[in-house]
Amino acid sequence: MPDQVRVRVPATSANLGPGFDTFGLALTLYDDLVVTPAGSGVTVEVTGSGEGEVPLDESHLVVRSIRAGLEALGVPVPGFTLRCENRIPHGRGLGSSSAAIVGGLAAAYGLAGVPVDRDRIVVLANEIEGHPDNVAAAALGGFTIAWTEGDVGRAIRLDPVDGLAAVAYVPDNRVLTKEARGLLPGVVSHIDASANAGKAALLVAAMTTRPELLLIATEDRLHQEYREPAMPESLALVHKLRGSGLAAIVSGAGPTVAVLGRPDETSAPAGKAAGQPAFFRGTPDAPDGWTRYDLGIDPVGVQVWSMESG
Structure with missing residues (x-):
């Protein structure tokens, strides 16, 4: 397991008008996460959006997502410290919860020392979030089209026009x-x-x-x-x-x-x-x-x- 994992995850805009629960767009506004394995238990520090509002324990959405990702990968769950520098406004329609979920799942891949499987992250994130539009754009970047097959989240990424x-x-x-x-x-x-x-x-x-x-x-x-x-x-x-x-x-x-x-x-x-x-x-x-x-x-x-x- 590495000594530290750093994650950067973008804000997203979903729907884009007519594409309800389907279209997503990744934007150049980011949350940064730093995860450091540390014995047992969890310590959480948050600066920026959500500071003083979100929980600082096992119920924190990033923590829950890290643990879900490690469980899916079959990796023992360590204790760790988590530092979140949040720039994505909370509760405003820019995908802050999706960024937390995708960021936590991606951190799990980093902790496990295996390459990030973005399609699998979409599947896992959809299970947590309940709809795949924002999580798809956060995981894949660019312009995304998401759907579900049964309860399974799927997505494809398209290159947006130059200069969008x-x-x-x-x-x-x-x-x-x-x-x-x-x-x-x-x-x-x-x-x-x-x-x-x-x-x-x-x-x-x-x-x-x-x-x-x-x-x-x-x-x-x-x-x-x-x-x-x-x-x-x-x-x-x-x-x-x-x-x-x-x-x-x-x-x-x-x-x-x-x-x-x-x-x-x-x-x-x-x-x-x-x-x-x-x-x-x-x-x-x-x-x-x-x-x-x-x-x-x-x-x-x-x-x-x-x-x-x-």
Whole structure:
């Protein structure tokens, strides 16, 4: 077993409009984990998002995921110290729980001293998370399409079009995924289902080869509007941004709003910093009470480094 394992895992945006529980996108915003084997028991230290809020014992999601990964690999479970430097906002629709799960499972591979099996991580992470969209993007990077075969999570990774970028508008308030899902109807119309199927298919082309179609391809009729009671400010921002021609979506279960585009496709309005790419300059500043993140697309997903003494 190595002396130390370091893990970096990206934030993710899921759904991307019409691809409910299916599409995922890995973003250049990261949580870093450091796991050091240490006798028995567990010590957890958290800085950044979740500091002072998340448990610091065996119930911590990363700890549970490390233990699940080691059990799946048939490796004895050691005691260890875990340090988490969290940059992904919690409860905002940027995949913080998926990052914790995928990061913990990847750390288990590092502790076991075996190469990371990303497809197996998707399977194991889906068992913990309950849906594979965010965990697939965190594990594989890039643009992912996820599905389940029975209860087994599966995913494929596609290369997004060169230069694809995202602006994430993150509000101060949180929305629980369970609350957001609870607002969804049990039945939708055939017309809405058909419209989303067509837009989801179109979005695959828009994300990989035809970014000029992102605005029309990110239209959704299955989940975003139903969630408005839980996040009215988010839906208002989505409508405002889309009305100005930007491909805005609710990121995951919200309340973060994301805008997708390429840096070279949007002209820059007056007053924006000339050093920024045009896409970022072509998007508005964050409203009061929101934080803006200008992000690229992470190409590789979770990364693991095992350190040996000497």
